[in-house]
Amino acid sequence: NAGVTQTPKFQVLKTGQSMTLQCAQDMNHNSMYWYRQDPGMGLRLIYYSASEGTTDKGEVPNGYNVSRLNKREFSLRLESAAPSQTSVYFCASSVSSDRGMFGGELFFGEGSRLTVL
Amino acid sequence: LAKTTQPISMDSYEGQEVNITCSHNNIATNDYITWYQQFPSQGPRFIIQGYKTKVTNEVASLFIPADRKSSTLSLPRVSLSDTAVYYCLVGDMRRLTGGGNKLTFGTGTQLKVEL
Numbered sequence: 001n002a003g004v005t006q007t008p009k010f011q012v013l014k015t016g017q018s019m020t021l022q023c024a025q026d027m028n029h030n031s032m033y034w035y036r037q038d039p040g041m042g043l044r045l046i047y048y049s050a051s052e053g054t055t056d057k058g059e060v061p062n063g064y065n066v067s068r069l070n071k072r073e074f075s076l077r078l079e080s081a082a083p084s085q086t087s088v089y090f091c092a093s094s095v096s097s098d099r100g101m102f103g104g105e106l107f108f109g110e111g112s113r114l115t116v117l
Numbered sequence: 118l119a120k121t122t123q124p125i126s127m128d129s130y131e132g133q134e135v136n137i138t139c140s141h142n143n144i145a146t147n148d149y150i151t152w153y154q155q156f157p158s159q160g161p162r163f164i165i166q167g168y169k170t171k172v173t174n175e176v177a178s179l180f181i182p183a184d185r186k187s188s189t190l191s192l193p194r195v196s197l198s199d200t201a202v203y204y205c206l207v208g209d210m211r212r213l214t215g216g217g218n219k220l221t222f223g224t225g226t227q228l229k230v231e232l
Contacts, residue, residue, distance in 0.1 A: 042224040
């Protein structure tokens with residue numbers, strides 16, 4: 001059972017370079033999320049996609065763009081990486097929370113460690 | 118989104134029961150309380166969720182008093198493998214599609230279990 005798969009697991013970038021973090025889930029979940037985790041800051045929501053075709057900003061969206069490519073895939077793009085974006089990035093998915101369905105559980109990937117020099 | 122407050126760290130020994138309390142004074146009527154566990158170099162993992170009174174599963178129990186302004190995660194007979202960060206979240210998952218509450222994790226409680 002793959003669950004939520006993120007690639008790459010590690011990446012080093014130079015300031016100003018661009019890259020895309022890929023995320024795919026095989027649980028037929030409607031909702032997907034991108035978080036970043038920094039020491040002493042917990043996890044902070046960057047963007048989320050409640051369902052295919054929709055995306056919304058989270059707590060810290062600046063410097064990032066996302067694409068919900070299809071129901072399975074949700075990518076996070078850094079157009080011009082900055083040292084402040086050095087972090088561990090987690091993708092997550094959950095069952096749909098529309099139609100009053102309760103989606104209480106987030107399923108996380110193993111993370112992508114990004115270093116921007 | 119209801120703000121949560123939990124201890125930064127806790128220490129325990131194997132075989133003991135550990136109770137981690139989370140304060141959420143401004144919890145809303147439709148908010149649920151969810152706890153996650155995170156091991157180093159891994160993503161968080163769902164432990165338990167509840168709305169009121171007591172919820173129990175094979176891993177933990179969650180106690181929520183009548184006023185719902187706090188909750189306590191109880192881990193029975195911890196082992197070394199329970200050493201992790203535990204996060205308390207409060208929010209209404211049903212409103213994510215409407216752009217309402219956006220679930221965020223605080224800094225969590227670092228639990229260290231020793232022999």
